[in-house]
Amino acid sequence: MEREALRALLEQVRRGEIDADAALERLARLPFVDTPNARIDTHRALRHGLPEVIFGAGKSADQIAEIAGALRAAEQPVLVTRVVPEAAPALLALLPEADYDAASRLLWIGPAEVAVLGRGTIAVVTAGTADLPVAYEAIGVARRFGNKVEAIFDVGVAGVHRLLAAGDTLREARVVIAVAGMEGALPSVVGGLVDRPVIAVPTSVGYGASFGGIAALLGMLTSCASNVTVVNIDNGFGAAYVATLINRL
Amino acid sequence: MEREALRALLEQVRRGEIDADAALERLARLPFVDTPNARIDTHRALRHGLPEVIFGAGKSADQIAEIAGALRAAEQPVLVTRVVPEAAPALLALLPEADYDAASRLLWIGPAEVAVLGRGTIAVVTAGTADLPVAYEAIGVARRFGNKVEAIFDVGVAGVHRLLAAGDTLREARVVIAVAGMEGALPSVVGGLVDRPVIAVPTSVGYGASFGGIAALLGMLTSCASNVTVVNIDNGFGAAYVATLINRL
Amino acid sequence: MEREALRALLEQVRRGEIDADAALERLARLPFVDTPNARIDTHRALRHGLPEVIFGAGKSADQIAEIAGALRAAEQPVLVTRVVPEAAPALLALLPEADYDAASRLLWIGPAEVAVLGRGTIAVVTAGTADLPVAYEAIGVARRFGNKVEAIFDVGVAGVHRLLAAGDTLREARVVIAVAGMEGALPSVVGGLVDRPVIAVPTSVGYGASFGGIAALLGMLTSCASNVTVVNIDNGFGAAYVATLINRL
Amino acid sequence: MEREALRALLEQVRRGEIDADAALERLARLPFVDTPNARIDTHRALRHGLPEVIFGAGKSADQIAEIAGALRAAEQPVLVTRVVPEAAPALLALLPEADYDAASRLLWIGPAEVAVLGRGTIAVVTAGTADLPVAYEAIGVARRFGNKVEAIFDVGVAGVHRLLAAGDTLREARVVIAVAGMEGALPSVVGGLVDRPVIAVPTSVGYGASFGGIAALLGMLTSCASNVTVVNIDNGFGAAYVATLINRL
């Protein structure tokens, strides 16, 4: 995309339709829009074929609304992650057309139904009840990105029969997201059961020696299953993002 | 696969061709072979559609040869990783049919040419010369697993024009493996350039505050590019494994 | 237990009383019950001979009540741990038959008196006053699990005569739980005084270089007494669980 | 300065204008002023040619006002950093002549306009919107210290074209301050684009494996760009201080 735009620009230069300085200017400034507090990459959606996503944590309602407005002006759907329930009312007042889901902490501006573009199913499997918020984020993002999702909850490895009972659902998925806190062993067992990529999401669930997710993170990075890759602690969004890319291949 | 075998076994039981105890026995013992020191999972290859791989570090030549022999008896190709040059002669004496490559530290027993089964290309991109051993492992494994590979070396982010010049190769790949030590920033920049999954491999290259790859690992886990997942430090093999699964989708 | 159930099921298949698909279904789904947010392992109590325990921290009152309800429907006693005093009223409103103890943060639904099943006594010994909440959790769980418990408080090693004075009580126990924060040296000294297993519980008590229990945890893991094993920081429940299993041998 | 004062003092002693004991006294006590809670270094401003700065975090309004008063009595401008908006009213009540800016958390007592003493421009570049508070601190301090500042916001490396578009501004600066959280890769890319010193400021922005800025800090310390030095996490002030010294050379 960028390369074609660049080639077109160079052709314009060659035909004398635009001079070098102006070309330079356009060359640099095309693929984003500046607002007072952000330089928004409006072309990323086109490049990746996905709506732009705003990481909501640590941004004020005004900052989020400013960025969302610029994206909406470019007629793009907008997904905001990590909107805690306390922050939602102020944001909904500024963005009345938005749809907010407290369980996944996602705020969405776009069509109510998203066309399914993924070629298969994404399975999201979690170890315990406390991992649900991260799983809901992954599920919500994956659905907004046009994927069919199968959810399997509370199948931690200390009762491995619960997981084995879900074997068919896992094996039928095109890609699996495995969400677990504490010792984070779920992706290793899941990885041994399926022949698809497994994206492991460590969660900050646990206490003491789980150190806010470090135990789970290290466990997943050192998994003895070879088909496991890892994203950041609690990063349900990132897992869904990569799963979407894989599911479109 | 397993489920079908299980169903067949249950049908045999139902038809009275095998009694419950024997079924129980077969049910449990089918998918592996016991050697004195290992319980070898001979069906993993079938399940994942990939040759069995032996992690060579920390195993004696005798242990490796014992496992390889069991796998060869099952007529499977065998790939041994992390065979340092000093260990190769003893291993080649025990496994004379094997092919050893010092740069990737891989030992291979199987057909000289592997049929290409991957649907696209895997790009392997590295930040610096010192990251090459890990990259060679990823490349060697990916090729033995039936993938076309494009290699782009020495394009660290402190000279970002070198990376941009490789943009076309990157964008044409179906999946990208980005290998980097020190600050590990390469996957973030690569992730912004392509719309495919990027598998980040931190390396133990560096000194001081790189802490044997921790700096790169943390950098990759906290990447601001959403299409990045991470494997263990120096785990070129794991990256190639997952890339293969993705490339076959 | 499971194996017998499995054998019975296979026998039913052999006799044609159930077909393979149905058997497969039952095989997978027997030992748990699904609620909207959890897959409850109702058979664990049977397998381990202990009531099911709900880790209360990080779960909403509704989630706890939902799980407790499913367990009660299976006529099992229920023990909920880590119920802080602030969370108790909402929970008691949903589970009016429950009994709550603020010191141990335990909520119990079941018989007021539990039959003693343990063959000897469990001694619970603590280093300081600030370790009491963890000790109370261990004591409360051990009693609800049918053990006689002896408590010895505030016998930290900087006044070792206080501990020596309790030597008889310690030596008469079948298993000892040693609870300590700060430098966590208590289990080492206790371990030298008794010839029974000592379960060490590091607590998050302390400040500065105790790093929320890390100093005590490391101290216990590297204890020079050979009869010491360790559980997670503040995990009074886990210590009581294992002590119960040992006390029933 | 000090040396000259010392030489003058020794000359006085030599000429008998002051005796040894008194000289000793003056020698020790000259370059600071004692208040009840602080020993204020009133000569640092002279030595470094910069106003004295009070680190506001962890000090009470009374303590800050006491120190500021002593400095004002010495006719020096005063800059207080890390004054959170909640703390400002109490401080402004005590120091009514002060000027407070919430975005940079800076409180200033001195001339409204500061003469430009820096020989060139300081560029302040940030990776994301959440890094803005640290950037505003750096910008505010640099301006109060007499520098021209160019600000470039939200040009993180996952959309590297946004950064490249700002190349001219960066290259025209005499020194660059690069502010980034998460993986902290911005200074590496900036360092490759410019031939000036780059002062990297890791921020505590991020979650999970960013560990409150550690990931960014390690990434910057291990940067593959050789023209990068690093200051403490969130230390916008320190970066501006050093940039000012460099800009006056």
Added chain:
Amino acid sequence: MEREALRALLEQVRRGEIDADAALERLARLPFVDTPNARIDTHRALRHGLPEVIFGAGKSADQIAEIAGALRAAEQPVLVTRVVPEAAPALLALLPEADYDAASRLLWIGPAEVAVLGRGTIAVVTAGTADLPVAYEAIGVARRFGNKVEAIFDVGVAGVHRLLAAGDTLREARVVIAVAGMEGALPSVVGGLVDRPVIAVPTSVGYGASFGGIAALLGMLTSCASNVTVVNIDNGFGAAYVATLINRL
């Protein structure tokens, strides 16, 4: 034991058979023997009912022989752990009656056959081939301490069917030792399969983010199975010691 000795001593004092000073002397010095470099606790064997064990790592052959000699003089069997093969010849020259086993790195002076004192079986289960040295230490110590041992090797959780096939052996044990490196998930799965105490031994096997056993250690400490306790990294001896105490109950 000690208490009885103390009571006897006090009785002697009461009867005037020994004066206070001499009593004091004996009171303090009874339960150990001094050699030039060690104060050997010869009564620990009596107290714990187990032979004295010398931790061989970091001691010279002379030091080990000195301590072993004192113990032999007290007619106790002696077990030396962590005797690497390189150190064995020098030690065997000094202790010609000793029996050395290279796989377990154990040196034994005592009866060739040890009477079985344990009431049941100790199962030792390992995740991978590289964990074998630690498992052999646990097995060797357990056997020398008078236990029947069942060994189950190479049943890591990424091929969970291998572990399930060993279910009967596991369930028949009185206590289980689970040895695993890398992510250390084995004890969690084993803990869910059995209703006995599981002693988890993290090993230093792995690379990168396994950090010499930290990943496995943290995973085991945060295990979601409640019947798991943990010993130090690579501490096969300690696990066997505690398992022995439990197996004698």
Added chain:
Amino acid sequence: MEREALRALLEQVRRGEIDADAALERLARLPFVDTPNARIDTHRALRHGLPEVIFGAGKSADQIAEIAGALRAAEQPVLVTRVVPEAAPALLALLPEADYDAASRLLWIGPAEVAVLGRGTIAVVTAGTADLPVAYEAIGVARRFGNKVEAIFDVGVAGVHRLLAAGDTLREARVVIAVAGMEGALPSVVGGLVDRPVIAVPTSVGYGASFGGIAALLGMLTSCASNVTVVNIDNGFGAAYVATLINRL
């Protein structure tokens, strides 16, 4: 002391004034008093010649009052540390005779004036204003323990002339307590200036890479001055305790 008591007791046994069992009882229980939540070591004051101290953090007002009451009943003065201002009123209501000082967070029950028992002066020197609370704790404890104290505030090493000016006071002290956060360099410089023991107290003052006092702690432990020993982060009390013992020699 204890030894004499023990000898006296043994003499009583010898003379038949007390039988062995009773002696055993007294032998064990003499040097402490049990309250419901604590086993108070009432003899420590006698052994160390210092009042008993209660660490107030993490204890309820009731617990503190219970312990203080038992100590008062033994006619000992009582010092409670870490009583934050919010906790003081409840405590003063229970202990109306107590004297509370908010700056040092110390609560004292005992004579208003303590006799000076220390043979020289203890100098307490601090790096910055934010270190004052820890310094005040050290000063208050040292005075209540009967020492003369000289305080030198705000003499951090970045303005080393401020410290040099206090050289005489430092050199005249019998022992020096050096309190510093951030890089914790003060004890190294002080250690070079004096020929007395320097007790270094790292404080949690700082941000970012000070990691709650770790930077200061490591700096002090690795001090290039040989006369420096270190106590826990923020442990002003411990420093004063040891300084008192030294000052009485």
Added chain:
Amino acid sequence: MEREALRALLEQVRRGEIDADAALERLARLPFVDTPNARIDTHRALRHGLPEVIFGAGKSADQIAEIAGALRAAEQPVLVTRVVPEAAPALLALLPEADYDAASRLLWIGPAEVAVLGRGTIAVVTAGTADLPVAYEAIGVARRFGNKVEAIFDVGVAGVHRLLAAGDTLREARVVIAVAGMEGALPSVVGGLVDRPVIAVPTSVGYGASFGGIAALLGMLTSCASNVTVVNIDNGFGAAYVATLINRL
């Protein structure tokens, strides 16, 4: 520089002297040269005005010689860092024109005398004798980059008078490099003495709690002197690089 080249290229396009595709090609590939194992950035020297530097650690003699050859072909001087004495002979055999210095571990190919381009002096100050190798690297690099250097050795802060005696040399420098291991306090004291930028280099000198340079690194990052920035542990080269850039301003 790049921008001018880009503008010239665009002008060529505009004048029709080169077509868009060829321009695209040249645009991307200009500023580096590919060798089998490296993509060498030959323009960095031009951009930064400094010779290209090869980090020698972890590269084979062949790899270094290959890169050096490409750079020499571009008629650039070459500096190789971290060439340990053991590696030098093989390298000198391949690069006979090179000059090797064991103390600084630097290998140089270029003019024996480098013209002085720096406007002032760089002072290199070290805390202890063991820090000398890092200091020699900094000095050697700074001289090869065209700077006058003043060296001040062994002036650690525990004997601060040694440092004060060097005050004039320090104050006359344009930029100071402070090298220290252990507690790393030297830059703080130096920073208070001079009004110039201080580049702090932590070294891995020390033992125990210096943790290979972490103590010094953290101490420097949290320095109470505001004019200090930090580079990686043992990174004498990086400090000299930035000092050179500053000294040319």
Added chain:
Amino acid sequence: MEREALRALLEQVRRGEIDADAALERLARLPFVDTPNARIDTHRALRHGLPEVIFGAGKSADQIAEIAGALRAAEQPVLVTRVVPEAAPALLALLPEADYDAASRLLWIGPAEVAVLGRGTIAVVTAGTADLPVAYEAIGVARRFGNKVEAIFDVGVAGVHRLLAAGDTLREARVVIAVAGMEGALPSVVGGLVDRPVIAVPTSVGYGASFGGIAALLGMLTSCASNVTVVNIDNGFGAAYVATLINRL
């Protein structure tokens, strides 16, 4: 001392016997001697009343001999620490008058007998045989510094009766050095037994979770005994240094 020299110098200036510049020169340069690689602080011995000590690790035999020569020229005794047996012959060849002791790794040049200057006894107590090298360093240094030393070896807390038996020796000491690795609990128990300062020395003895002495270090820093201060891991020298200063009070 310094102060008197300074006063004398100022008097010389006042009397005109020396001019200001020369005074300045002498003022700065008096208390050290420069050799090519070191700035030796020859007055520290005078200031502290102790021989100068050279930390031998990481210095070449030539460097040590150079420094020792300068100190000998000043007629001071010299003590070199951390001289491993392999390094001793080369050093003894350069310093033939030196006396070397392999157990303590100390090299001494000075009188064979050192006069006892300490007022009491220093007790050195160790937990295990492997801690002996550190204890020998402490003992050797303390004796060379003029102290009487009592050594108590191998009295770790897992057999606390061994320690109690040494109670008299401990209580008679003026200061105690407690040396321990692993969990480092010894100083806590010792601290409770004596009313003197206890200097705790963590050692790097141990494996796994002892992390090279970190477990012991943290345990000692968080000791529940108030009379404990801590030095760096394995720093027997530093403990003896401080103990000497205390013993001379």
